[in-house]
Amino acid sequence: MTVRERLSQAAFELFDERGFDETTVDDIAARAGTGRTTFFRAFGSKEEVVFPDHDGLLASVQARLDAARPGSEPAAVAEAARLVLLHYLAEGDLARTRYRLTRRVPALRAREIAGQRQYQRVFLGFVRPWFREGYGEGARADLRAELLADAVVTGHNHVLRQWLRGRTETPEADFDAAMTEVLGLFAPASGDPTAGIVVLRTDRDLDAVLPQLRRVLAPGASMEP
Amino acid sequence: MTVRERLSQAAFELFDERGFDETTVDDIAARAGTGRTTFFRAFGSKEEVVFPDHDGLLASVQARLDAARPGSEPAAVAEAARLVLLHYLAEGDLARTRYRLTRRVPALRAREIAGQRQYQRVFLGFVRPWFREGYGEGARADLRAELLADAVVTGHNHVLRQWLRGRTETPEADFDAAMTEVLGLFAPASGDPTAGIVVLRTDRDLDAVLPQLRRVLAPGASMEP
DNA sequence: GGGACCGATGGTACTGAGTACCATGATTGC
DNA sequence: GCAATCATGGTACTCAGTACCATCGGTCCC
Structure with a gap:
């Protein structure tokens, strides 16, 4: 030792x-x-001492994103985030002990949150050019890129937290569902067939299209064409 | 003095x-x-010393949300977030000095981020019951509530940052646009006419469906099949 | 007026994190 | 066997934050 x-x-x-x-x-x-x-x-x-692997993990996320090829951005984002999840799953009890500590000690909580923001920054750096291409430059693309970078981290944390609390036995499957949800909400249109997402705002009758929409919006089945 | x-x-x-x-x-x-x-x-x-008004501002946000009436959730969220923006706008140069400090000093940056998370928690506490009602209880509603709470804070920060950097002269109008965008992405159906927004994912030609959907999607209609 | 009380102030002394510097001892290379 | 190197540990320092106490000004009550 x-x-x-x-x-x-x-x-x-x-x-x-x-x-x-x-x-x-x-x-x-x-x-x-x-x-x-x-x-x-x-x-x-x-x-x-409580966050010994943070820098290395962050670097591995960055490396995974750097290795992404154009057109596979959603997959790259999900896989990079998965690296973090798998790291914690592999830690087992240590991760749970850390979780308990961070709940109890404000200074550790603050550090944890600051660390999460670093992940968000890394995802943002990757995602912003992609969004500028998808939506055109400007505030709208940048804001959406920020929202997606946030959402990826939050989606990951949501699943991880469920596991840390012993609320789920299938964190990896939950993670896939969460990432699908998150990427579905935000990913801009691109060559990737999994990225055809539209935000619609209207002010009239939903019932007419509801059956059709149900197919697309149904839980689980909704995001994959 | x-x-x-x-x-x-x-x-x-x-x-x-x-x-x-x-x-x-x-x-x-x-x-x-x-x-x-x-x-x-x-x-x-x-x-x-650098964040003297944080607790008070947080409390005023909480108070604004506590005062919200059922059915006006989106407006309450936007107005509560606006309180924070207006506070910083009123501070003027002091806010810009703080911004410069937080960019330069990691400890202050960490504290700022931890403070932002507190806002996120407050919004989450408000929004989660609303989402559980709108989407039904379960992980999907909770995750979406978290995403919205994040997005509100991020939307606010995005606009504030633009102003702090001198990149916009119309922060309040930008804020309205950002909140519309954010609430549009996330808000579940509700009585509020600004909340009739649906996120839809298809693999078909977007232009073909868009006018049709625009006609038929209604405010107040449930997204739940 | 005088005395008891009280709140704000400031000083002193302490703990503990983090830094700088130096001495020492073990290991490695020649 | 000798020298260079490196990990270790010890000492001393700065500074944030806490605890405690003394002082001083005002106020209230008699």
């Missing part, structure tokens, strides 16, 4: 026993059998 | 001159002609 791993384990144990604020860096270092200096060389800050 | 105002002014001056991290609380207190203790009694933390 590396020093870093010993420190991480000691930290999570102590956070669980006493709480985050009640644990000092000295406590962690002592339990791990190292000095304080070593802790800060390994982790940079006390909070960072 | 109250002690709090003197401290605030001194702080912003120093942040501007030397930067946030390079300014100590002692510096601020000294320039304001008070003691360190008084600073912490007035502000709670160094970061809080």
Whole structure:
């Protein structure tokens, strides 16, 4: 076990026993059998122990998006987001412990949220050019791109949260459904046959088209042609 | 000028001159002609000087939503969000200084983002029951409610940012447009005539269906098959 | 007027995170 | 065997934030 791993384990144990604020860096270092200096060389800050893989995960999302080919943007977005989900699923109990910690400690919550925003920024950087192409440049395309980048992160978080709370046994299937929903709401028209989405605003009788619409709007079946 | 105002002014001056991290609380207190203790009694933390009205603004948003009457949810959401926009517009240069600070200082950025999430939570608390009613309980309604709550905040931020950067002279009109867009994407059917918006996904020629659908989709009609 | 009370202020001392610097000991390369 | 390198740990510092206490000005009551 590396020093870093010993420190991480000691930290999570102590956070669980006493709480985050009640644990000092000295406590962690002592339990791990190292000095304080070593802790800060390994982790940079006390909070960072809780989110050790954040930067790497963010980079892998960016890499997945960078590797996307034109025309497959929706798939690239979904697959990049899936990387994050799979990472947490693989962590198992550790992810649940982190979840409990972030619910309880405002500073950790703030850091988690800031981290999520970084994902949103990465998705935005990928999605904005695509939207400008699909909708034309201007505020409308940029706003929609922001909304989609948000929605991808929120969709992911929604599913992850259900799993962290033990509310679902099928997070990956839920994820597919959520991504379909999200991409269906936002993706601009493009060469991709899965991206033919229209926003309509009217002010009259729905019943006439309802049967026809039901086919398209039906849960589960709605998004795939 | 109250002690709090003197401290605030001194702080912003120093942040501007030397930067946030390079300014100590002692510096601020000294320039304001008070003691360190008084600073912490007035502000709670160094970061809080930068976001002094956050809690009050959040409460006013909550209050506006609490006062909403059934059937006017979209208007309530838009008006509650508008409160925030108007607050920043009224601040003028102070808001721009804060914007510059939050771009430069990661800790302030994180705090700003955490604050935005609080707005999202408030909107979510308001919107979720409405969506459960409109779509039925379940993950789909909850996810869509989250997406709308996000989108309201993002729409607001989008417009505010344009103004903070000096890219628009008509933030209020932009805001109306953004809210229409956002609510149009997400709002479930309701009595409000501005809410008769349906998101539809087809794989056919859009131009062919659009006029027809435009005719038949009605406000107030349920999207539930 | 005088004394008791009270709120705001400011000072002192403490804890704990994070940084800088240096000494030491182990490992590696030659 | 020797030198260079690197991880480690120790010491000392800055600064945010907290706790506690002393002081001072005003106010209220007698």
